[in-house]
Amino acid sequence: MQEYPMRERIYLPVVRFGVPHTDWKYVFLITMAGFVLPFLFGFTIFGIPAPMFTGIGTLGLSVAFFNLIRMGRRPYWFQHKLRACLSSHVKRRALPQDNLNQSWLRPKKR
Amino acid sequence: MDALTIIGIAFVALTGGIGLGLGLRLLRIGGRARRDVKRSAQAGANASTMRDELARRRLSQPHGSRRTTSIHGLTRNGLLRHADGSYTKAYRVKMENTLYADDASVDRNYNELARLLASIRQRGVVLQFRHAVHPDPGRAIKRHLEAQSQPKDAYMPARMLHTMDVAGLEAEARCSNYQEAQLTLWIRVPARHANDSSRARLGALAAFLPALAKEIRRQGALRFASAVATSWTRTNREQLTVRALRDERECMARASQIFAHVEHSSPLRLQPLAREELWQAVYLGHRMNEHAAPRLPQVEGADIRQPLCAEDIKGDGEYLLHGRTPVGIVSLFHPPTPIVTADMMRLLTANPNLVFDHTTITEFITLDQEQAKRELKSQVKSLSRAQSATSRRSPDPDADDPEAGVARSDIKNLRTDVSGGRAALIEARCYTVVYGQPARNKEELRASIASLDSYCRHVTAAFGKLSGADAGREQPEALRALYHQSLPGELDTRRTDENSKRRPHRSHV
Numbered sequence: 041m042q043e044y045p046m047r048e049r050i051y052l053p054v055v056r057f058g059v060p061h062t063d064w065k066y067v068f069l070i071t072m073a074g075f076v077l078p079f080l081f082g083f084t085i086f087g088i089p090a091p092m093f094t095g096i097g098t099l100g101l102s103v104a105f106f107n108l109i110r111m112g113r114r115p116y117w118f119q120h121k122l123r124a125c126l127s128s129h130v131k132r133r134a135l136p137q138d139n140l141n142q143s144w145l146r147p148k149k150r
Numbered sequence: 151m152d153a154l155t156i157i158g159i160a161f162v163a164l165t166g167g168i169g170l171g172l173g174l175r176l177l178r179i180g181g182r183a184r185r186d187v188k189r190s191a192q193a194g195a196n197a198s199t200m201r202d203e204l205a206r207r208r209l210s211q212p213h214g215s216r217r218t219t220s221i222h223g224l225t226r227n228g229l230l231r232h233a234d235g236s237y238t239k240a241y242r243v244k245m246e247n248t249l250y251a252d253d254a255s256v257d258r259n260y261n262e263l264a265r266l267l268a269s270i271r272q273r274g275v276v277l278q279f280r281h282a283v284h285p286d287p288g289r290a291i292k293r294h295l296e297a298q299s300q301p302k303d304a305y306m307p308a309r310m311l312h313t314m315d316v317a318g319l320e321a322e323a324r325c326s327n328y329q330e331a332q333l334t335l336w337i338r339v340p341a342r343h344a345n346d347s348s349r350a351r352l353g354a355l356a357a358f359l360p361a362l363a364k365e366i367r368r369q370g371a372l373r374f375a376s377a378v379a380t381s382w383t384r385t386n387r388e389q390l391t392v393r394a395l396r397d398e399r400e401c402m403a404r405a406s407q408i409f410a411h412v413e414h415s416s417p418l419r420l421q422p423l424a425r426e427e428l429w430q431a432v433y434l435g436h437r438m439n440e441h442a443a444p445r446l447p448q449v450e451g452a453d454i455r456q457p458l459c460a461e462d463i464k465g466d467g468e469y470l471l472h473g474r475t476p477v478g479i480v481s482l483f484h485p486p487t488p489i490v491t492a493d494m495m496r497l498l499t500a501n502p503n504l505v506f507d508h509t510t511i512t513e514f515i516t517l518d519q520e521q522a523k524r525e526l527k528s529q530v531k532s533l534s535r536a537q538s539a540t541s542r543r544s545p546d547p548d549a550d551d552p553e554a555g556v557a558r559s560d561i562k563n564l565r566t567d568v569s570g571g572r573a574a575l576i577e578a579r580c581y582t583v584v585y586g587q588p589a590r591n592k593e594e595l596r597a598s599i600a601s602l603d604s605y606c607r608h609v610t611a612a613f614g615k616l617s618g619a620d621a622g623r624e625q626p627e628a629l630r631a632l633y634h635q636s637l638p639g640e641l642d643t644r645r646t647d648e649n650s651k652r653r654p655h656r657s658h659v
Contacts, residue, residue: 041253045489047561049553049556050557050560051529054535117627117628120627120631123631124466124627124631127215127630129466130214131214131463132215133460135212135216137210140453140455140459143392143451144231144392144393145392145398148395
């Protein structure tokens with residue numbers, strides 16, 4: 041049989057600090073929010089402006105979070121976990137009261 | 151303090167004391183009576199009444215969220231009409247009679263199929279091959295006996311030898327040693343019309359608010375949360391596309407062009423499923439407890455969601471219980487590397503160890519080629535940035551990441567092929583749905599789950615024989631998310647796209 045190359049690596053994510061390059065935008069947004077929001081509300085901790093801590097803190101936490109959902113897990117583990125938490129594990133049968141009787145053809149206007 | 155006040159206080163204290171004493175006594179008596187009632191035989195009846203009442207309420211308000219389907223109806227010419235306005239056509243694929251066909255002809259089919267996939271220019275078309283396998287209890291022998299010539303015309307010793315041979319095969323078939331397989335191709339073509347309602351978020355919100363008002367009127371303001379959930383499901387998760395007859399015909403004609411293109415260009419012998427056959431395949435795939443499909447409504451535009459969804463799917467473990475049948479999924483997480491051959495999947499489709507109910511599904515999804523090229527370009531940029539960062543840290547060229555080097559070289563070759571029109575990018579996915587035996591009680595369910603685990607291990611082992619492949623059983627959360635789209639006719643562009651991104655199967659043809 042003829043052999044065909046399988047170029048599987050072409051979509052492998054480029055990982056830095058354990059975070060794939062596709063997820064860095066979320067890390068950036070969370071860090072920005074962690075810095076800007078306390079700054080806007082004027083929070084202080086013992087007289088020191090809170091953004092000094094919260095910016096670094098949210099950066100560390102978000103990097104840790106994206107590492108946690110990726111390391112040793114199957115792809116899309118977090119999304120499936122979240123979906124399972126938010127939806128019921130029972131998909132019940134449809135009942136007459138669900139009114140599933142809508143036609144996909146619009147009736148002609150008279 | 152005068153005498154009248156003293157008498158009044160004494161009277162109040164006396165009355166209060168009597169009341170308190172009586173109350174305490176009544177409480178004691180009441181508690182004792184409740185205990186006695188609980189102990190009595192009547193209590194059993196009361197508890198039973200309460201259970202019955204709860205069960206009666208559950209009939210109209212069952213536990214869990216309503217099962218949904220993307221299928222809305224069946225057209226007169228045998229197409230599945232989806233809720234988002236797209237169409238699906240199903241074909242029975244005539245398989246080769248032998249595994250020992252000439253290698254060159256198998257390769258030719260492989261290349262022609264690849265060319266067919268590359269020639270579909272519309273984005274979001276899903277081609278799903280379903281290879282369904284069942285244990286054969288002797289149907290092939292029956293067909294053989296029906297097809298043979300009159301025995302009296304045959305030479306007697308030859309007839310005896312043949313009968314002994316058939317008896318041997320029959321004994322093997324009774325032990326479930328033979329499998330029968332059916333290959334079908336399902337093609338879903340997305341179709342939008344200029345008059346279709348917008349699918350934008352604002353449009354969804356605009357549809358949600360009137361639906362919520364209607365639900366509140368129906369269920370009452372006290373059940374506000376339930377009304378929100380019901381109306382959200384109705385307007386967002388199952389946003390229906392309703393068209394005028396003329397618009398519907400235009401969309402159907404456009405989708406039919408794709409179906410005709412596949413029929414003409416396919417190297418496989420395709421036989422479209424008739425309307426009744428398609429209904430039967432879809433109905434029995436959605437209703438595992440049933441053995442026959444009811445009569446299909448003849449009215450064009452009839453909603454068939456009610457009969458399709460009239461069975462529970464539940465479970466939060468390693469398996470899902472669809473009706474009475476436990477099911478599991480084994481997925482191919484990484485394709486075979488570094489090479490593939492046309493006959494690789496025979497390890498699954500012609501494997502004597504896999505004599506149980508299972509369906510191997512392979513899906514191909516067409517992409518917008520320009521967007522796919524842009525994604526490749528951005529991937530090169532990301533790799534280059536990573537490479538230069540590594541080089542800055544260490545000037546030693548040996549310190550470069552070999553994975554990144556191979557990936558860059560692969561992308562470079564692929565971009566050359568794609569730009570030259572010799573290759574196109576598609577997304578592909580492969581997984582197997584494994585079914586246990588239907589179970590009617592806990593004992594049977596336990597046995598069925600044990601056999602399901604064993605079947606899944608067999609399928610994983612078969613996938614594992616593909617060199618470089620990585621396969622495994624889906625975890626409970628992923629199973630709940632993926633199972634629904636593995637049902638016949640439920641191939642969904644959006645969901646398929648979402649899930650295939652989790653597996654880097656994007657390949658070139």
